[in-house]
Amino acid sequence: MVPLAGLIDVAFLGHLAEIRHLAGVALATVLFNYIYWTFGFLRMATTGTTAQAVGRRDRETTILIGLRNTILALALGLFILLLQQPLRELGFTLLSATPEVKAAGRDYYNTLIWGAPATLINFVVVGWFLGREQSSKVLLLSAVANGANILLDYILINRWGLESAGAGIATATSQYLMLLTGGVLVYLEHQLRTIPIQWQQIFNVHALKAAFALNGDILIRTLALVSTFAFFTNLSSVLGTAVLATNTLLMQVVTLAAYFIDGLAFATESLAGIFRGQGRSKLLLPLLWVSGGTSLVVGLLFAILFVGFPRLLFGLLTHHLAVIEQIDNYVFWLLPILSIGSQAYMLDGYFLGLTEGRILRNASVLAAIAGIVFMVVVAYLFPSNHLLWLALSCFMAARVVTLAIQLPASDKEQLE
Numbered sequence: 001m002v003p004l005a006g007l008i009d010v011a012f013l014g015h016l017a018e019i020r021h022l023a024g025v026a027l028a029t030v031l032f033n034y035i036y037w038t039f040g041f042l043r044m045a046t047t048g049t050t051a052q053a054v055g056r057r058d059r060e061t062t063i064l065i066g067l068r069n070t071i072l073a074l075a076l077g078l079f080i081l082l083l084q085q086p087l088r089e090l091g092f093t094l095l096s097a098t099p100e101v102k103a104a105g106r107d108y109y110n111t112l113i114w115g116a117p118a119t120l121i122n123f124v125v126v127g128w129f130l131g132r133e134q135s136s137k138v139l140l141l142s143a144v145a146n147g148a149n150i151l152l153d154y155i156l157i158n159r160w161g162l163e164s165a166g167a168g169i170a171t172a173t174s175q176y177l178m179l180l181t182g183g184v185l186v187y188l189e190h191q192l193r194t195i196p197i198q199w200q201q202i203f204n205v206h207a208l209k210a211a212f213a214l215n216g217d218i219l220i221r222t223l224a225l226v227s228t229f230a231f232f233t234n235l236s237s238v239l240g241t242a243v244l245a246t247n248t249l250l251m252q253v254v255t256l257a258a259y260f261i262d263g264l265a266f267a268t269e270s271l272a273g274i275f276r277g278q279g280r281s282k283l284l285l286p287l288l289w290v291s292g293g294t295s296l297v298v299g300l301l302f303a304i305l306f307v308g309f310p311r312l313l314f315g316l317l318t319h320h321l322a323v324i325e326q327i328d329n330y331v332f333w334l335l336p337i338l339s340i341g342s343q344a345y346m347l348d349g350y351f352l353g354l355t356e357g358r359i360l361r362n363a364s365v366l367a368a369i370a371g372i373v374f375m376v377v378v379a380y381l382f383p384s385n386h387l388l389w390l391a392l393s394c395f396m397a398a399r400v401v402t403l404a405i406q407l408p409a410s411d412k413e414q415l416e
Helices: 002-014 019-035 041-055 060-083 083-093 099-131 135-159 164-189 203-240 241-278 281-308 310-314 321-353 357-381 383-403
Strands: none
Touching: 002 019, 002 135, 002 164, 019 099, 019 164, 019 203, 019 241, 041 060, 041 099, 041 203, 041 241, 041 321, 060 083, 060 099, 060 203, 083 099, 083 203, 083 383, 099 135, 099 164, 099 241, 135 164, 203 241, 203 357, 203 383, 241 281, 241 321, 241 383, 281 310, 281 321, 310 321, 321 357, 321 383
16 A cells, blocks of 8 residues: 555656656655654554564553554654755755756645654554554555545646645645544553553653664664665665666665565564564564565565566656666666665565564664665766665665575574
8 A cells, every 4th residue: 555655646747747846746756755664663663573472362551552652753853844944955955966857846745744743753653553463453554644645646736736745734634633543542442441551651761761772773674674775775876867767666666665565574583572472482483584585575566567568667757768668777776775675675574573682673774774885886986876776775785685694693593
């Protein structure tokens, strides 16, 4: 559901008379990736710690984890709103694009930013439900949010002509509708309301220290990953608006496949946490084999589909022939990106479930340094979009290698 809404965003903008609206939203998305996914630890840490509490049958801790992270998410969301202007000016100063593209990106930013509190709290709600193996509720939340996003996109972009600003309003509004739905689902869980919780339990110093340590590691990990993709998008703009638009559409496919693979990664995360909480570590190795194999199949299927029918499928997203013709030259890069990337996403889920934040942090930083250095060299010394995609492929491979070598150390019991 999530990438479907994103693809329809792109399709509405890609069929406008001027491609600058699509390019502008792509540019602003780099900034929002920093603002939002920097705080992705709210979802990730919530899932792993909740799953381990569920494995121990500790209902009180399960509730406390959700409450602590919700309060943190609300505080961070309000902080983002307070800093929205300096964040915007700094971001668009650092990003490279034509004035017209930047103007469209600013319109998108100015409307989408108001959804920050709801977006961050939704991270916690989704993570909490996933940690409790209630993925059907996550599906319902996605259906509400993304269904509303699609409908509002049509009204605001297609009917009212609000262009990139309309896309931002649609997404922000849908996040608040998702939050409202999540609040109703939590309230309806009558058995949880019978467990007494006091404020001093929520702000327990020992629990907060442990949470901040894990969140800090995941924060650094996420910053490293987001920075790599930000460099890729920004360096794409250095090669021209046409290359930026082309790479944006290709990255939409990567995002689409990643969300399907993330379904498997989320399941891996939940199960790894529950197995760890139950002390059943011998099940972790079989879990890795099943999840890794299935993720690889999903990644390859997506790549083969788009490599086989590029003009048909990308023609649904834009009518600009110059962009579609460019895609023909680069679409084969989806094969290494999605096959290797599938294993990186799966391993991320595994270590998140085990709450091994330090391993994720170190692996991501090393991979990001290698990937970013390669990209910068390519963009400024050997300007070639093929080499830029090669650099991104090497970054994915580095993520897999740096995580895989930590598997024996992550839980020695699984090897016995």
